[in-house]
Amino acid sequence: MPRSSRRSRRPPRRAAQPPAPVAGRGPVPKTRDELDAMAAAGDVLAACLEMLAEEAREGVSTLELDAAAEEFIRARGGVPSFKGYHGFPGSICPSVNEQVVHAIPGPYRLRSGDILSIDAGVTLVGWVADSARTLPIGAVTAEAARLIMVTEAALERGIAACRLGARVGDIGHAVQAEVEAAGFSVVRSLVGHGVGRSMHEEPQVPNFGQAGSGPALEEGVVVAIEPMVNAGGHEVVMAPDGWTISTKDGSLSAHSEHTVAVTAAGPRVLTLGRRTPAAAAAS
Numbered sequence: 137m138p139r140s141s142r143r144s145r146r147p148p149r150r151a152a153q154p155p156a157p158v159a160g161r162g163p164v165p166k167t168r169d170e171l172d173a174m175a176a177a178g179d180v181l182a183a184c185l186e187m188l189a190e191e192a193r194e195g196v197s198t199l200e201l202d203a204a205a206e207e208f209i210r211a212r213g214g215v216p217s218f219k220g221y222h223g224f225p226g227s228i229c230p231s232v233n234e235q236v237v238h239a240i241p242g243p244y245r246l247r248s249g250d251i252l253s254i255d256a257g258v259t260l261v262g263w264v265a266d267s268a269r270t271l272p273i274g275a276v277t278a279e280a281a282r283l284i285m286v287t288e289a290a291l292e293r294g295i296a297a298c299r300l301g302a303r304v305g306d307i308g309h310a311v312q313a314e315v316e317a318a319g320f321s322v323v324r325s326l327v328g329h330g331v332g333r334s335m336h337e338e339p340q341v342p343n344f345g346q347a348g349s350g351p352a353l354e355e356g357v358v359v360a361i362e363p364m365v366n367a368g369g370h371e372v373v374m375a376p377d378g379w380t381i382s383t384k385d386g387s388l389s390a391h392s393e394h395t396v397a398v399t400a401a402g403p404r405v406l407t408l409g410r411r412t413p414a415a416a417a418a419s
């Protein structure tokens with residue numbers, strides 16, 4: 137789940153108010169053991185998103201997907217991090233087509249040709265993992281398929297930039313370059329974020345910016361990198377429900393996210409998923 141950027145002149149109302157970070161505290165690096173604990177949460181989340189990718193097809197409602205996600209996460213000892221977050225009613229944010237992020241699960245039934253972004257978080261033993269992916273439902277247009285592909289490529293570029301000694305601006309710069317080279321735009325008013333004990337920690341991780349700028353990426357820093365990519369312009373609007381963010385021009389939007397740790401061995405993606413004994417035993 138992205139947070140709203142303080143750079144935004146008109147921040148979204150409710151989603152705009154994650155807990156204020158302690159001034160001057162900066163990113164809190166995690167130890168190796170803590171990263172392993174976060175990866176355990178990430179494994180549950182990856183498996184959950186894999187399950188949802190199987191379930192998400194024409195005729196299925198986003199509310200049904202939400203229920204399946206909550207059951208899946210709780211059955212593995214986790215808590216859906218989004219549920220109740222600033223009053224958010226769901227366990228996932230299922231954002232369809234022109235919806236960018238933060239959509240509320242509901243009665244809408246998926247149709248062939250839709251693109252569905254599923255954003256979810258898992259808290260396991262007090263550690264949070266945050267991840268999202270965008271799925272084509274049935275047969276989608278070539279443009280929609282390209283949008284998803286570019287969003288995933290931008291995430292990969294952002295992850296590759298997440299290296300010891302680099303800066304947060306290097307991530308945004310890499311994401312923006314990939315997206316804009318494809319003729320799409322990155323959302324400005326919502327950003328990725330540090331993650332750990334809380335879903336939203338320092339630093340903010342914009343999907344745009346200048347290489348070499350921003351906070352240094354030190355060993356053990358964990359960030360949720362999450363390109364939100366619009367086929368049209370970058371402007372977004374909030375629905376009257378106080379949550380759902382959509383493109384202002386009605387163009388399609390895709391979202392892809394991983395929780396990534398900076399390590400001496402390179403970026404460690406904590407939400408990639410692997411068959412751990414715990415996950416395997418529970419499935």
Ligand code: MG
Binds near residue numbers: 256266267268393
């Ligand atoms: Mg997320």
Ligand code: MG
Binds near residue numbers: 137139328329
């Ligand atoms: Mg996030």
